[in-house]
Amino acid sequence: MQTELIQEARRQAEICNACRYCEGYCSVFPALHANRAFSDADITQLANLCHNCRGCYYACQYTAPHEFDLNLPKALAEVRQASWEDYAWPQPVARVFHKSGAALAVATILGFALIFAAIRALPEPTGQGFYAVMSHSAMVAIFLPAFLFPLMSLAVSLRRYWRAMGGGVVTVSAIKSAFGSAARMQNLSGGHGDGCNFEDEDRFSQARRHAHHAVMYGFVLCFLSTSSGTVLHYVFDMPAPYGFWSLPKLFGVPGGILMVIGALGLAGLKLQADPKLGDASAWGGEMGFNLLLFFVAATGLALYWLGASTAMPALLALHLGSVLAFFLLTPFTKMAHGFYRLAALMRDAER
Amino acid sequence: MNTSFDIAVIGGGNAALCAAMTAAEAGARVIILEAAPKPYRGGNSRHTRNFRCMHSGPLGPLIESYCEDEYLDDLLKVTGGKTDEALARMVIRSSEECLPWMEEHGVRFQPSLSGTLSLARTNAFFLGGGKSLVNAYYRTAASLGVEVRYEAKVTHLEMEDDRVVGIDYTHGSETHRIAPKAVVVASGGFQADIDWLARAWGPAARNFLIRGTPYNRGEVLSDLLDQGIEQVGDPTQCHAVAIDGRAPKFDGGIVTRLDCVPFSIVVNKDGDRFYDEGEDVWPKRYAIWGRLVANEPDQVGFAIIDSKAIDLFMPSVFPPIKADTLEELAANLELPPEKLRATVEAFNAACGDTSGFMPTELDGVATNGLSPPKTNWARPISDPPFYGYSLKTGVTFTYLGLKVDETAQCSIGNRPVANLWAAGETMAGSILGQGYLAGFGMTIGTVFGRIAGREAAAFAN
Ligand SMILES: Cc1cc2nc3c(=O)[nH]c(=O)nc-3n(C[C@H](O)[C@H](O)[C@H](O)COP(=O)(O)OP(=O)(O)OC[C@H]3O[C@@H](n4cnc5c(N)ncnc54)[C@H](O)[C@@H]3O)c2cc1C
Ligand code: SF4
Ligand code: SF4
Numbered sequence: 170m171q172t173e174l175i176q177e178a179r180r181q182a183e184i185c186n187a188c189r190y191c192e193g194y195c196s197v198f199p200a201l202h203a204n205r206a207f208s209d210a211d212i213t214q215l216a217n218l219c220h221n222c223r224g225c226y227y228a229c230q231y232t233a234p235h236e237f238d239l240n241l242p243k244a245l246a247e248v249r250q251a252s253w254e255d256y257a258w259p260q261p262v263a264r265v266f267h268k269s270g271a272a273l274a275v276a277t278i279l280g281f282a283l284i285f286a287a288i289r290a291l292p293e294p295t296g297q298g299f300y301a302v303m304s305h306s307a308m309v310a311i312f313l314p315a316f317l318f319p320l321m322s323l324a325v326s327l328r329r330y331w332r333a334m335g336g337g338v339v340t341v342s343a344i345k346s347a348f349g350s351a352a353r354m355q356n357l358s359g360g361h362g363d364g365c366n367f368e369d370e371d372r373f374s375q376a377r378r379h380a381h382h383a384v385m386y387g388f389v390l391c392f393l394s395t396s397s398g399t400v401l402h403y404v405f406d407m408p409a410p411y412g413f414w415s416l417p418k419l420f421g422v423p424g425g426i427l428m429v430i431g432a433l434g435l436a437g438l439k440l441q442a443d444p445k446l447g448d449a450s451a452w453g454g455e456m457g458f459n460l461l462l463f464f465v466a467a468t469g470l471a472l473y474w475l476g477a478s479t480a481m482p483a484l485l486a487l488h489l490g491s492v493l494a495f496f497l498l499t500p501f502t503k504m505a506h507g508f509y510r511l512a513a514l515m516r517d518a519e520r
Numbered sequence: 521m522n523t524s525f526d527i528a529v530i531g532g533g534n535a536a537l538c539a540a541m542t543a544a545e546a547g548a549r550v551i552i553l554e555a556a557p558k559p560y561r562g563g564n565s566r567h568t569r570n571f572r573c574m575h576s577g578p579l580g581p582l583i584e585s586y587c588e589d590e591y592l593d594d595l596l597k598v599t600g601g602k603t604d605e606a607l608a609r610m611v612i613r614s615s616e617e618c619l620p621w622m623e624e625h626g627v628r629f630q631p632s633l634s635g636t637l638s639l640a641r642t643n644a645f646f647l648g649g650g651k652s653l654v655n656a657y658y659r660t661a662a663s664l665g666v667e668v669r670y671e672a673k674v675t676h677l678e679m680e681d682d683r684v685v686g687i688d689y690t691h692g693s694e695t696h697r698i699a700p701k702a703v704v705v706a707s708g709g710f711q712a713d714i715d716w717l718a719r720a721w722g723p724a725a726r727n728f729l730i731r732g733t734p735y736n737r738g739e740v741l742s743d744l745l746d747q748g749i750e751q752v753g754d755p756t757q758c759h760a761v762a763i764d765g766r767a768p769k770f771d772g773g774i775v776t777r778l779d780c781v782p783f784s785i786v787v788n789k790d791g792d793r794f795y796d797e798g799e800d801v802w803p804k805r806y807a808i809w810g811r812l813v814a815n816e817p818d819q820v821g822f823a824i825i826d827s828k829a830i831d832l833f834m835p836s837v838f839p840p841i842k843a844d845t846l847e848e849l850a851a852n853l854e855l856p857p858e859k860l861r862a863t864v865e866a867f868n869a870a871c872g873d874t875s876g877f878m879p880t881e882l883d884g885v886a887t888n889g890l891s892p893p894k895t896n897w898a899r900p901i902s903d904p905p906f907y908g909y910s911l912k913t914g915v916t917f918t919y920l921g922l923k924v925d926e927t928a929q930c931s932i933g934n935r936p937v938a939n940l941w942a943a944g945e946t947m948a949g950s951i952l953g954q955g956y957l958a959g960f961g962m963t964i965g966t967v968f969g970r971i972a973g974r975e976a977a978a979f980a981n
Contacts, residue, residue, distance in 0.1 A: 187775035187837045190569055190649030193630030202634050205835055227655060228648030230566045230773055234559060237775075237837075361628040361647055371655040 174251055178212045178244040184237055191225040193360040196350075197245070198225075200517055214334050216248035217513035222365030222377075223446050246448040253505055256333070258325040266501040268450055270457025276498060277461060281490030287311065288486060298410035299472075302482045305408065308489070315496045322500040327512050334516050347514035351507075368441040377438050383431030384462060385507075390424025391469070410476065422473060428466035435459050458503045465491045525551040525667070526980035527973075528687055528700040530674045530740055532556060533563030534650070534962055535944025536706035537657035538969025539976070541625055543704075544664035546977035551700070552666060553689050555673040555707070556735040560771075562654035563708050564732035564917065564945065564961075567773040569633070569650060570643040571966065572959030573615045579644075580619050581629040586642050588612050594642075595957050598807075602953030610926055611951060614967045619644055622966065626656030635834045638803065643959040650962075672696075674740050677703065679747050683938040702939040702976040705930075706969060709918035709945050710738020711758055712770065717915070720756045727819035729763060731914040734770040741946060744922060749940075750931045753919035753949025759956050760810030765820055765910030766838045778909055779833035780840075781809060782897050783879070784823035785867050786911065788816040791850070791859030793867070797823075798896035801882065802833075807956060814913040821911035822853050824864065826903045832879045840907035849906045866890065868900035916956070921949035928972040939979055941972035 182201055185191065192198045197218045204211055223242045231237035250267060257263030265272050287307060294304035331339075359365050363373035397416035401407040411417045436459040444452050468488035475484060499505065529540045532554025540550045554561050574591050575582050591612045596603055623629070628647040632640040639645075646653045658668065671691055678686035678697075686699045710716050712734045717725040745751050767776035782802050786809075787793055795812050799805055813821040830840070843849035846864055850857035870890035877885050877899055886895045922930050922942040930940045944965035951964060 183835070183839075184775055184837050186835050187777075188649075188773075189633045189635065190646075190652075190774070192633050193645075193647045199634075205831065224648060224652075228652035230649065230651045230771075231775075232559070235771060236768055360630065363628070371652075372659060 171251055174244075174247045175209050175212050178216065178241075178248045179207050181239055181241050181244050182207050182212065182215065184231065184239060185225075185241065188231075190230075191228060194224040194228075195219065195222065195360060196514070196517055197241075200520060203520065210334050212248055213252045214513055214516055216245040216252060217330075217509050218517060219245040219249065220510070221246055221447055222359060222367065223442075224359050224366050224373075226446055227366045227371035240446065242446045243448070246446075246451075249506075249509075250448040250451050252330070253326075253509060256326045256329040257500055257505070258322050258329070263501040266454060266498050267503075268454045270453035270460075273454065273457035273461055273494070273498065273502065277464070277491050277494040280492075280494035280497075281487055283493065284311075284486045284490045288482070296408070298476065299481075299485055300409065302485050303489075305402070311489075311493065312496070315493050319496055319499040323505065323508050326500060326505070327508055330509060330512055331516070334512075336512075336516050336519065339515065340519070343515040343518040346518040347511050350514055351511055368438045370443075376434065380431045380434030380438060383427045384435065385431075387424045387427030387429075387431055387466065388462075390420045391428065391466070392424075394418070394421030394424055418473070421469065425466045425470040425473070429463060429470065432459050432463035432466065436463070455503050458498075461491060461495055461498075461502075465495050525549050525698065525700045527551070527702045527704065527976045528553060528698060529704045529706060529973075530687070531563065531706035531708060531944070531946075532561045532654075532668070532670075533706065533708060533944060533965070534565035534568070534653065534657070535946075535965035535969040535972075536704070537654065537661060538966050539704045539706060539941075539943050539973035540666045541657065541661050541664060542970045542973030543977040543980075544661065544666050546974065546981065548977040548980050550661075550666045551698070552661070552668045553672040553674050553687070554668060554670050555737075556670065556733065558670045560733065560735065561658070561670060562651060562733075563736060565965070566651040566654050567649075567732050567771075568646070568653070568962050569774065570639065570645040570959045571615070571618070571962035572642055572957065573619050573644050573963065574612050575616055575619075579616070580623070581631050581644050582619075582641060584641050591615075591642075595952065595960065598955035598957050599952045600954060602955070604951050607926060607951045611964055611967045614970075615963045618963070618966045618970075621970070622653075625660045627653050628656075639958065673735075674707070676743050677740065677747075677940075679932075679937075682932060682935050684940050701980040703941070704928075704969075704972045704976050705740055705744070705922065705940065705942040705946055706944045706965070706972070707740045707946055708733070708736035708738075709758075710741055710920065711736060711915045711918045713737040716742075717758070717918075720918075720920075721758065721814075724814055724819050728760065728814070728913045728915050729767050729772065729776075730770045731761075731763065731767075731772055731776070731916050732770075736917075736945075738918070741920070741922065744930070745920075748932050749937065750923040750933075751920065752923035752947075753921050753953060755920040757920075757954060758918045759807065759916040760814065760913045761806050761916065762809035762813050762821065762911040763914035764836055764838050765912040767912070767914065772837075772914070775837035776914065777806075778823065778836050778911065780823050780825055780829070780909060781805070783829035783832050783899075784825045784909075785864065785894065785901060786821050786823050787855065787860065787863055789818055789820055789822075789855065791856050791863050793863060793892060794821075796892050796895050798886070798894040798898060800896075801880075803958070809911070810913045810915070813911050819913055822855060823909045823911060824849070824860070824901060825907050826901045827905055827907075828899060828903050830907055836909075838909075840909050842905050842907050844904045844906070846906055849908050853908045853910065864901050867894070867898075868902060871898050871900045874899045917945050917948075917961070919949045919954065921945070922947045924950050924968070926971075927975050928968050929975065939976075941976050943968040943972040 229239045231239040254263045364375035367377045394417045526548040527550045529536045630647040672689045674689045676688040763776040847857040850860040870887035887898045924947045928941045930937045
């Protein structure tokens with residue numbers, strides 16, 4: 170970890186610890202005030218508790234031009250970003266994709282190309298619907314590893330994080346507490362229920378929380394859609410395509426719509442927000458990831474509406490290609506934050 | 521730009537904003553003239569954390585109750601009777617309705633901060649502190665149509681007979697005059713004008729640090745007093761506390777406070793002790809140490825503790841100077857080493873049985889036969905490493921101000937000035953002549969800001 174980033178965050182944390190005015194905004198401050206001196210691990214843990222709502226920046230009487238030059242959201246964002254890259258496995262991949270939107274775009278295009286090539290190269294399938302373009306077994310052959318690899322990678326990363334933070338045996342109550350506050354995005358409420366300061370200086374708004382909710386629950390619904398499809402396929406021997414009144418569609422269509430709205434919303438907010446209050450070097454990677462989320466969801470919806478048209482095979486390749494890139498890059502993009510955040514909340518619940 | 525306003529509010533802190541919002545809600549066209557640039561708007565109010573609020577039952581973040589008589593008692597204890605009781609009661613009584621009013625105008629509260637439990641019943645803490653309060657008020661004021669001019673320093677109020685007929689302010693290199701129907705002065709004290717402070721207090725004041733904004737220089741106060749507006753409060757007095765000597769000259773705010781004194785011995789630059797460090801629990805003694813340090817050579821003091829005490833008080837912004845021997849510590853603090861050792865040894869020898877040591881209450885663990893004595897928490901300074909903090913006098917505000925009546929109106933001779941009201945620090949001397957009660961400054965500003973806004977709007981409409 171870059172020591173200057175930790176050192177800068179530590180300098181600021183020590184000022185906050187003498188001040189404490191922001192105690193009610195989020196779980197960073199109570200955790201901070203429990204210490205008198207901060208180890209590198211303490212600072213990393215604080216950084217992963219912060220979700221960059223910026224409440225503590227606009228409320229701070231010590232921001233520049235004051236000589237104390239407080240900008241806690243930025244200091245913590247930089248440490249957080251560096252910690253994701255440090256604990257990632259394999260690390261060099263994370264260093265590239267976290268920060269570069271262009272690299273994400275290239276990976277996604279490679280995803281398309283791979284799917285196109287697979288469609289071309291494999292013998293003409295005999296299935297129906299999408300499976301007329303690419304056989305079910307070919308899809309499984311590509312996506313099962315693409316699904317398992319990120320899980321494995323994340324498991325390694327989180328284990329590294331947990332150990333570095335000095336976490337002990339994970340308890341049920343810590344898990345419950347972490348999922349509970351993540352599900353409600355309690356910390357995004359700003360401590361007073363008015364939301365965060367993000368897109369319009371010190372005005373509190375729920376926009377970021379709502380957009381984030383839309384993406385998160387949209388993603389969960391899409392995941393349920395795929396899972397229910399898998400169960401229908403293997404357990405009930407009911408392969409795709411499915412009609413609208415089927416579980417995969419009832420989960421997938423609203424999920425896709427929520428993701429599209431949420432991802433566009435987050436991208437729009439990001440354009441309005443002041444980049445100097447976050448890790449500016451990760452802006453491109455974060456924006457690229459937002460657009461990738463949007464693209465995954467939008468092509469999924471397009472497939473539903475245009476599934477019977479001649480555009481279907483091309484759309485299918487675009488959708489599957491973007492899903493492939495999204496899955497494979499999960500441990501190396503903003504997507505990883507959810508996992509670290511849960512780990513940090515669990516660690517905090519142990520405190 | 522609209523140049524015709526019903527009301528001009530001078531200042532951009534809590535009192536000014538309360539007046540501006542109240543007047544705008546009554547239908548007046550209001551302009552705020554704030555001397556500071558936008559990032560530094562909000563005066564000393566941006567450094568605050570709470571206000572003191574009467575309540576007959578649990579209210580917002582406040583627990584139990586805090587009644588009028590208890591509140592007044594607390595005030596009389598610290599002001600040594602120099603209190604206008606009628607005005608004080610009025611402020612105390614009105615404070616209860618302020619809390620919901622503040623919430624309606626965007627302020628959010630939080631439970632009392634860690635380390636301040638003793639205030640959980642009496643003081644309501646602003647979520648995010650005073651700057652978030654100020655931000656919320658500027659948002660609300662803007663939505664009410666209040667116009668704000670930053671970097672607008674008022675230099676002169678033109679008086680004719682018993683009314684103000686014009687306001688001069690500078691903006692960059694230009695001077696402007698506006699002629700509103702009514703004026704509210706809420707521009708704080710004069711503590712940031714070091715020359716004035718030195719004239720009032722003596723040359724020692726040049727070594728004082730100013731805890732809050734550099735923009736409260738008292739231009740409007742002196743302009744009005746020169747023109748015969750009634751004054752109140754002792755012009756030679758200011759509220760001062762002992763803060764970390766490494767704090768910036770201005771705007772160091774809350775983080776420069778030091779809570780270590782009761783567990784330390786405090787010496788001057790010659791290495792001599794000069795006052796009982798253990799006289800009372802720290803919040804009650806906080807305010808006298810500014811004055812004590814101001815009376816020592818070069819206006820500095822040094823609090824010395826050992827490793828037994830380092831975790832007993834809230835951390836402050838600068839880490840202590842640390843050394844393994846007293847001589848090394850003395851060298852780092854530029855104190856005479858032999859003298860410091862002699863002082864510490866004399867103190868240690870005077871310490872008795874320390875088994876009753878209790879950091880949170882008056883424990884009576886005192887020195888024997890030492891002058892000055894240390895009457896509580898007296899434990900030998902003997903376990904290295906040793907730590908030292910330098911102390912300087914930090915000025916919070918000055919007491920000299922404009923005298924107002926219960927409608928916040930200023931007067932000249934025995935007549936009211938027809939269209940001039942004052943609120944906040946600049947008239948606080950009308951209520952308390954000396955001493956200070958934590959959280960009362962924001963209460964005065966809120967109560968009198970709202971009164972001034974209401975009266976000025978009634979006059980202008
Ligand atoms: C570090 C610190 C902590 C404090 N904590 C608390 C607390 O927790 N609770 C509490 O009740 N009190 C606290 N106080 C005291 C409190 O700050 C004041 O009582 C209160 O803020 C006064 O409000 P005000 O609006 O009268 O003045 P201020 O908030 O100081 O506002 C004065 C305004 O006038 C402007 N101004 C000055 N001169 C001119 C001019 N010539 N032309 C135009 N504008 C001008 C200034 O820029 C400023 O905006 C604290 C003070 C300090 C220094
Ligand atoms: S961010 Fe600023 S106001 Fe908030 S606790 Fe830290 S120093 Fe205090
Ligand atoms: S940016 Fe928000 S979440 Fe992060 S420390 Fe500040 S208040 Fe907490």
